[in-house]
Amino acid sequence: MQRLRSVVFTCFFFAWTFFYGIFFCVAAACLPYRGRFALARFWGVAILAVLKATCRLGYRIEGLENLPEGNHIALMKHSSSWETFAQTVILPPQVWVLKRELTWIPFVGWGILLLRSIAVNRGGGASAVRQVVRASRMACGSWCFRKARACRRARRAATARAAHCSPPRPAG
Numbered sequence: 001m002q003r004l005r006s007v008v009f010t011c012f013f014f015a016w017t018f019f020y021g022i023f024f025c026v027a028a029a030c031l032p033y034r035g036r037f038a039l040a041r042f043w044g045v046a047i048l049a050v051l052k053a054t055c056r057l058g059y060r061i062e063g064l065e066n067l068p069e070g071n072h073i074a075l076m077k078h079s080s081s082w083e084t085f086a087q088t089v090i091l092p093p094q095v096w097v098l099k100r101e102l103t104w105i106p107f108v109g110w111g112i113l114l115l116r117s118i119a120v121n122r123g124g125g126a127s128a129v130r131q132v133v134r135a136s137r138m139a140c141g142s143w144c145f146r147k148a149r150a151c152r153r154a155r156r157a158a159t160a161r162a163a164h165c166s167p168p169r170p171a172g
Contacts, residue, residue: 021107044088
């Protein structure tokens with residue numbers, strides 16, 4: 001019975017994502033970023049609801065109060081597809097870093113790009129990290145830090161961070 005439920009969910013997931021991707025591309029062209037993300041959040045809510053109804057897979061969130069206010073970097077251990085759609089529901093509006101091949105999927109990939117996602121060539125090594133730094137500045141305005149001193153330090157140390165892949169230290 002669980003196998004049948006899994007097949008039903010998988011069929012729904014692919015059909016919903018494809019058709020919603022078409023709708024999203026058309027609708028998102030007329031919306032600001034927050035409106036686009038609200039549409040993406042609805043996509044995730046629908047998938048989680050159907051997943052719970054078909055496969056009886058629910059979830060519980062612990063530690064949400066520990067998320068910092070404002071802009072921050074969330075690293076996902078991508079061990080399943082679940083966090084891909086759950087993060088649109090659980091986390092505030094965000095910019096995704098993803099492999100560029102995902103943007104080649106008709107409608108779905110185009111919708112991902114409409115969400116200001118940063119598509120990188122994963123085989124690029126340090127150049128991929130530098131690409132993320134440059135694209136983050138464009139997507140977030142600067143490099144998403146609250147204090148001006150941290151922004152100046154981040155600009156000066158961008159090359160060092162790209163080589164070491166370490167997050168910036170908070171100012172103060």
